[in-house]
Amino acid sequence: MTESRNLVDAIRKLKETRKAIILAHNYQPAEIQEVADLTGDSLELSRQAAETDAQVIVFCGVHFMAETAAILNPDKVVLLPNIQAGCAMADMINARDVRRVAEEHPGVPIVTYVNSTAEVKAESTICCTSANVNSVVASFTDAQTLYLIPDQNLALYAARHTSKKILYWKGYCPVHHNLTAETVRSRKKQYPKAVFLAHPECRPEVLELADVVTSTSGMLRYVRESDRDTFIIGTEVGILHPMRRDNPGKTFLPVSEDMVCPDMKKTSLEDVLRSLETLSPRIQVPEEVRVRALQAVERMLAI
Ligand code: 13P
Ligand code: SF4
Numbered sequence: 001m002t003e004s005r006n007l008v009d010a011i012r013k014l015k016e017t018r019k020a021i022i023l024a025h026n027y028q029p030a031e032i033q034e035v036a037d038l039t040g041d042s043l044e045l046s047r048q049a050a051e052t053d054a055q056v057i058v059f060c061g062v063h064f065m066a067e068t069a070a071i072l073n074p075d076k077v078v079l080l081p082n083i084q085a086g087c088a089m090a091d092m093i094n095a096r097d098v099r100r101v102a103e104e105h106p107g108v109p110i111v112t113y114v115n116s117t118a119e120v121k122a123e124s125t126i127c128c129t130s131a132n133v134n135s136v137v138a139s140f141t142d143a144q145t146l147y148l149i150p151d152q153n154l155a156l157y158a159a160r161h162t163s164k165k166i167l168y169w170k171g172y173c174p175v176h177h178n179l180t181a182e183t184v185r186s187r188k189k190q191y192p193k194a195v196f197l198a199h200p201e202c203r204p205e206v207l208e209l210a211d212v213v214t215s216t217s218g219m220l221r222y223v224r225e226s227d228r229d230t231f232i233i234g235t236e237v238g239i240l241h242p243m244r245r246d247n248p249g250k251t252f253l254p255v256s257e258d259m260v261c262p263d264m265k266k267t268s269l270e271d272v273l274r275s276l277e278t279l280s281p282r283i284q285v286p287e288e289v290r291v292r293a294l295q296a297v298e299r300m301l302a303i
Contacts, residue, residue, distance in 0.1 A: 007269040008035050014276040020056035022272065023048055025065060027238035027264040028217040029034045032060045035192045039242065041217035042068075042114045043129040049073060050301065058275055059283070062087045064139065066283040067118045071293045074285075076125040081271035083281040085263045089201075090116050092171035095149040098123035101147055105167065108236050109140055111148045112296060115173070118285045120149070123293035127300040130154060130200045131215035134161045153177065157207060175236055175261045176201035184209045187232050187255050194253065197222060198234035210234065223247055 012035070015022060023045050024036035033039050038048050042065060049057060049069035053192040056077045059066035059286060064087055066080035098120055102110060112124035113133075121127055133148075137158050138160050145165040148155035153176065154166030179202055188196060188209065198210035207213050212222055216239050223231050223243055233240060234255045243252045275281070285293065 003030060004189055005268060007273055010033055011269065011273050011276065013275065015058075015081050017180050018056045018276055019054055019278075020058055020276060021048075021052050021054035022058045023069070023232070024059060025061035025238075025264065026220065026242065027236040027261055028060050028267060029238065029265055030241040031269055032267055032272065033238075033241060035269065036060060041129065041131055041215045043131040043215065044217055045069075046072065046114065046129070046297065047301065048155075049078075052076075054278065056167075056276075058272060060272065061085070062090075062263050063283070064090045064115055064117060068114055068121075068297060070172055070283045070285050071118055071121070071290050071297055073166075074287070074290060075114070077256065077279055078283045079275045080281055081275040082266040082268070082281050084214065085266040087115055087173075087263060089113075089150055089171050089173040090120075093120055093169055095119040097169070098149065100128055101169070105145075108145050108147050109143050111146050113151050113154055113299075116150055118293045122289045122298045124149070124293075124296045125299070127296045129215065129300075131218060132300065132303060133158045133200065135303050136300060137162050137164060137166070140164070147150075151201060153203055153207075154200050156204050157213065160204075173201040173261075175259050176234075177203060177258055179203070179206055179234060179259060181205040181209060184232075184234065185254050187253070190230060191230055191253060193228075194230040194232045194251075195226065195228050196232045196234060196255070198255075199236075202234055206234065223250065223252070235259065236264060238264055 022036045039133040050072045062085045070078040147167045149169040150171030159166035197212045230251045
């Protein structure tokens, strides 16, 4: 306890000296969310990265998130405290795959979930997140067909909200894709009065059972504003920390204890402190890739 208190104090002090800001995703370990200046979902963190005056951005999340911050802030130092923190879904497609998709579907806009590498974003028409995918799809007023990458479940979710034809890459997030409708049904049976919230990265048959489908920050907003008192949460378990902290009178149950993203759990307080001390590991995107990826990200942020 004292040791982690000392670490937190040292991080806070050094953060001032470095003129740094600490951003943390909603899935990060509780102690990392607590030491962060701002927490949020992928879209909010992208916006915060775009708006900050800080010289140093310590991104507590996974690699693609820090890369997005680096795409938006070429002159700042963007740090990913644990360089091993990747994303299984982002690794399911590469730039060559996207070029092949574009060749096979000439003229079809490619809508890329931010959970992707900078190289993949650079080959894309526009980016989207789980919070804005339906508005991004709707923004293509002239296109009748769109190609969504890399998440099949997000694509199928978007397809349910548009009359456009949605083609898609068959990637998935193992944490969400492994959740079955059977698990959800049995949890709902245990807590029949609970509201079930699910992330769009879940399978369609799971979303079918959900009362609310939204991004991680959408979930945080929903439970705060709701007058209901029990919620089953269908996303990574890290989000239970802010839910319980901010809503002491309400009950939050993970739909499954197995929904743990190992990469989101790799960042420790020690990593954050070391990162501020050494200004590493630094995430940089080659300029030629960055400028093309930036177009796709900025097109999204303008919506
Ligand atoms: P949100 O954008 O809803 O936070 O989800 C992103 C995600 O799955 C990060 O892994
Ligand atoms: Fe990637 Fe899924 Fe982990 Fe998010 S939860 S970082 S999509 S593997």
